Amino acid sequence: MPCLLLQIVGVPLVASLAMLLVRPRRDRWPAWVAIAAVAYTTLLLVSAGLRISTGETIGERYPIGPQFSFDLVADGLSLPVGLIINLICLALALYSIHYVDHRIELIYGKIDDITHGIYYRRFFLLYLYFPTGFMGVCFATNLLSVYFFMELLTIIPLYFIMAQFGYSDFITRYKVALMCLYWGVAGATLFLIGIIWSYTQTGSFEIHHLSRLAGNPWTLWIAGVILIGLATKLAIVPLHVWMPWVHAEHPTCIAGLLAIYANIAVYVAMRVLILPLRSDILPLSLPLMVAALATMTYGALLTLAQSDAKRFCACSTISQISYSVFGVAVMTAEGLQGGMFYFLSHILGKAILFSTAGILVFQLETRNLKEMGGLWSRMPLTATLWFSAALILSALPPTGGFVGKWILFAGAFKGYSTNSWALLLIVAAILSTLLTLVYTFLTGIRIFFGTLKPGKANRTVTDPPLTMSWPLLLLAGVALLMGLYPEPILGLFGPAIGSF
DSSP, X not given: OTTHHHHHHHHHHHHHHHGGGSOOXXXXXXXXXXXXXXXXXXXXXXXXXXXXXXXXXXXXXXXXXXXXXXXXXXXXXXXXXXXXXXXXXXXXXXHHHXXXXXXHHHHHOSOOHHHHHHXXXXXXXXXXXXHHHHHHHHHBOBHHHHHHHHHHHIIIIIHHHHHHHOSSOHHHHXXXXXXXXXXXXXXXXXXXXXXXXXXXXXXXXXXXXXXXXXXXXXXXXXXXXXXXXXXXXXXXXXXXXXXXXXXXHSOHHHHHHHHHHHHHHHHHHIIIIIHXXXXXXXXXXHHHHHHHHHHHHHHHHHHHTOOBHXXXXXXXXXXXXXXXXXXXXXXXXXXXXXXXXXXXXXXXXXXXXXXXXXXXXXXXXXXXXXXXXXXTTTXXXXXXXXXXXXXXXXXXXXXXXXXXXXXXXXHHHXXXXXXXXXHHXXXXXXXXXXXXXXXXXXXXXXXXXXXXXXXXXXXXXXXXXXXXXXXXXXXHHHHHHHXXXXXXXXXXXXXXXXXX
């Protein structure tokens, strides 16, 4: 198929722009256009994956000027990442069909059909920038292209969706949207400074030319600037302050994508720094492991203190991202594979957990966890989704989370078997996983077991429409499949990551 990767990146953007050509009305055609576009690119990704599984690397080059071209490459590392992300985008687009109607009614009240259609179309028009941005980050080979796609995600959809469809009152929504914008731009700007600095040393913005920095006295400083920029997006302590606000106040169907937006910085760090410059940046390994351990512990304790359903999920993201950071920071082949595998498992689990919290808010009209209880008999499917996410995020078998953490911690022990301080860090990181087990399952038990809270017993509380629940069950099935049969993804990761 011609222009395979370009279609994967560009079709959602084309579909988004095409929505502007149709007169808005009160129906759900924008949702189905978005779903069709992402479903099509998912099929293209599956097709590309079949080719890459045979050992092929797919590359496409599109000259833009005499000195610049837009190049895309799919290999054993970028393809699995792109495929899982696109599946989540597809599932959350389905989830959004009813959810966006609900948000528009809550925020804007009774409005005429044309105005409702404008808001509904606007949401899905902006939504399609996410798969375009994510796929661009996955497959672009040029550092400026990666920067552009990260900024595309920050400036356009995150700001406007938060401002117009987020929670809280009008003023608060715009304040949080600006917070999201400022922190996103700050991180991206530091990333830009780092890649421009690298250009002054290598004469190229191509990722595969970064190996020219090997042995350069400025390499560690350049890597440090880039890593601080990425750490801002990863919400590493103390650069985490934006996450509870932004992640909690976004529409629930976008919160799962925001988790991807934060997590994908792990992939960028590995692609841009660790794979080409591992020997030169090895001194940063232990400091990164310490930062990851501090963040996973602090994030877990912060989560335990939450009584707001959305802030609960937001704070847990701070903790969960850091397990991938920890694995990648080890800088062994196993650590990198485990960190990336857990990254994929985490974004699946977080999309399910956040969306399930959204279902609870959608059906119960409250975010307060203390007002929930005894919901198992009324919402059995929702309860199943919550505990599925808890299994994935707690890294219990047979989910992909277990496989990811097993491999990354095995890689950590292998890489630091003779360093007693590092071994203490690794043991502490393993023990911190118990906190995830406590806050996910304990909260689930409080929500779904016991007696119905006063005010809820006499209400008609049921599971949501199937378009909200079944896509999440699909994601849970993918996470389970990754745990039972991890070889296809690990088999792709192995040659792409190599050995150190």
